Amino acid sequence: MREGQGKGWLAIIVFVCTIHLNAQEITVRGGFIEDSLLIGQDVNFWIASSYPPDLEMVFPDSLYTFSPFEFSDKTYFPTKIKGGLAYDSTVYTIQSFEIDQVQYLKLPAIILNGTDSIVMETPLDSIFLTELAPVVTDSTKLKTNLDYQAVDRQFNYPLMYYILGGLAVLIIILLLIFGKRILKWLKLRRLRMQYEQFSEVFNSYITKLKVDPEPELAERALVFWKNYQQRLDKVPFSVMTTKEILSYDFAKELDKPLKSIDRVVYGKRVQENVFQDFQQIDEFTQDRYSTKVEEIKDGK
Structure with missing residues (x-):
C-alpha cells in the first residue's frame, strides 16, 4: 500500500476513536473505507479500539476467516497512548468473489484477561457490489438466432459413473x-x-x-x-x-x-x-x- 493512503486511514481511525472516547472506557469501531466494490477488487476495512493501557487487546490476523471476503493484506499502526487510553488500529485489504448486491462484515477484537478473554465486535457494516453488465429490462432487445444447434438430449450417466469411480480409485491410491x-x-x-x-x-x-x-x-x-x-x-x-x-x-x-x-x-x-x-x-x-x-x- 502507498504511504499516503496509510496516513489517510490513520487520520480517519483516530478521528472515529476520539468521537467515542468519552462514551465508554473501551471502544471498538470499524467499517469499510470504500462505498462499493468490484468482484476480485481490493477494498479496505478498518478496525480501531481505545482501552485502558493495562489491558491487552488483539485484532484478527491473516488466519481469521473474513467470509464472505478473502484476506489479501493488512496495515498495522503501532499502539499510541493518549489521555490515559491506549489506541490500536489496523486496516485490512480484502477481496470478494461473491455476487450478492450487498455484502456485510464485522470483525472481533479480543481482550486478553489471564485465562479468559472478552470478544468485542465492530458494528456490522455493508458495501455494495458494482455490476459491470447492464441490467436487462423489458425494453432490452435481444438478437434472435434461429440456427440449429445440436445438443445432447440425455445426460450420459454411465460416463459420469466411470469418472467418479476412477476418481475414487485414484484418491484411494494417493492416500495409500x-x-x-x-x-x-x-x-x-x-x-x-x-x-x-x-x-x-x-x-x-x-x-x-x-x-x-x-x-x-x-x-x-x-x-x-x-x-x-x-x-x-x-x-x-x-x-x-x-x-x-x-x-x-x-x-x-x-x-x-x-x-x-x-x-x-x-x-x-x-x-x-x-x-x-x-x-x-x-x-x-x-x-x-x-x-x-x-x-x-x-x-x-
Whole structure:
C-alpha cells in the first residue's frame, strides 16, 4: 500500500476513536473505507479500539476467516497512548468473489484477561457490489438466432459413473501412497499456526514489560505462556507450580527465569529486568517447538 493512503486511514481511525472516547472506557469501531466494490477488487476495512493501557487487546490476523471476503493484506499502526487510553488500529485489504448486491462484515477484537478473554465486535457494516453488465429490462432487445444447434438430449450417466469411480480409485491410491505424508504435513501446519499466534502475542507482552514491568502484567504473560506450553508439550502447566514444572528434565533450564518471575508475581515486586526472564522463556518455547517439529518429521 502507498504511504499516503496509510496516513489517510490513520487520520480517519483516530478521528472515529476520539468521537467515542468519552462514551465508554473501551471502544471498538470499524467499517469499510470504500462505498462499493468490484468482484476480485481490493477494498479496505478498518478496525480501531481505545482501552485502558493495562489491558491487552488483539485484532484478527491473516488466519481469521473474513467470509464472505478473502484476506489479501493488512496495515498495522503501532499502539499510541493518549489521555490515559491506549489506541490500536489496523486496516485490512480484502477481496470478494461473491455476487450478492450487498455484502456485510464485522470483525472481533479480543481482550486478553489471564485465562479468559472478552470478544468485542465492530458494528456490522455493508458495501455494495458494482455490476459491470447492464441490467436487462423489458425494453432490452435481444438478437434472435434461429440456427440449429445440436445438443445432447440425455445426460450420459454411465460416463459420469466411470469418472467418479476412477476418481475414487485414484484418491484411494494417493492416500495409500501419500497418506502419512499428508497427515504429517497437516500436523506441522497446525503446529506452526499455533506457534506463530502464540509468538505474536507473547512478544507483545515482552515489549510492554520493558516499558511497564508491573506484577499484574507479568502474571498475565505467565498464564498465557503456561496455556500454550500445555498444548505444545501435553503437560498440565496451567495448574502446576514452578517446582512441579522444574521436576521435568526438559524444563530444568527454566529454573532461574521462573523463580525470578514468581518473586515479581507473588511478591508484588516491580523488577525492571523481568522482561529478560520472559525472553529466556520465549527461547525455551522456541526450542520445544523445534523439537516437536523434528519429532513429527521423524514419525514420532
